């Protein structure tokens with residue numbers, strides 16, 4: 001059986017890390033695309049030269065031509081600009097919207113059967129633009145945010161509880177902004193809900209609140225430290241988990257920006273929700289019950305996403 005083909009659109013910090021992880025996990029052959037000449041070619045060659053040491057077999061090729069992504073099974077999009085200290089993800093809209101239109105046209109022409117994962121920020125609006133520009137069915141176009149946000153939440157909780165990250169389950173709902181909704185009630189250690197752990201004295205409500213706040217601002221914390229760009233290792237890992245679930249039909253339940261058609265009372269927007277990712281793309285959306293305070297936070301997050309999509313519609317009315 002031929003290997004899967006994975007196209008990485010954007011060969012920057014996340015793109016390079018995605019290529020490395022794809023190789024290490026032997027998910028398929030890789031085409032690394034960028035508008036900058038030499039960067040994808042150089043990165044692809046450098047990475048494939050690691051293959052004899054790491055022991056993986058994959059073709060890796062850098063390109064500046066969309067024609068080379070032809071027939072890709074998975075496309076992961078990181079093309080665009082990252083934020084700098086003091087910027088919010090929303091400050092990137094104008095620039096990255098145009099990039100999504102170009103990238104979408106390339107996907108439409110050469111990889112219409114792919115499963116497309118968008119990472120470019122502001123995520124919930126950019127994945128909306130990308131789906132329109134590419135013209136693929138909404139269940140085949142998703143945004144990566146929830147896996148990353150919940151991984152940050154899980155890591156902070158595991159550190160606080162003093163247990164393995166493997167035994168901490170957590171998820172985050174809503175848009176990929178500072179008003180995302182880390183769901184404390186639906187987070188657990190080995191199946192024991194977090195509120196019970198507070199009652200059992202494993203941690204305190206104040207510490208949980210601080211972790212929720214740190215999770216919300218997790219991206220900004222990294223930008224503040226790096227100063228020249230944004231997070232790339234954990235975002236790349238997150239997207240690879242989604243790609244793997246699709247390619248191997250694992251049907252993992254992963255929080256991701258999925259197109260909602262009435263779930264959670266939202267219609268026509270991409271919003272972070274838990275979803276089953278399998279061979280058909282987004283196969284099912286998990287609609288959990290929210291209490292009034294969670295619902296309030298979720299609504300606030302949706303308002304931000306809606307505002308960003310409206311800005312996109314003003315800049316590019318043809319997107320509809």
Ligand code: APR
Nearest residue numbers: 010011012013014034035078079080081082099119120121
């Ligand atoms: N077409 C293709 N590639 C492009 C285009 C374009 N129109 N415009 C920019 N790029 C490329 C850049 O040349 C660069 O190599 O996108 C790449 C982006 O890489 P980085 O600047 O290193 O950014 P990265 O950290 O990978 O983040 C990419 O993901 O998390 C988000 O906010 C982040 O939007 C940003 C994206």
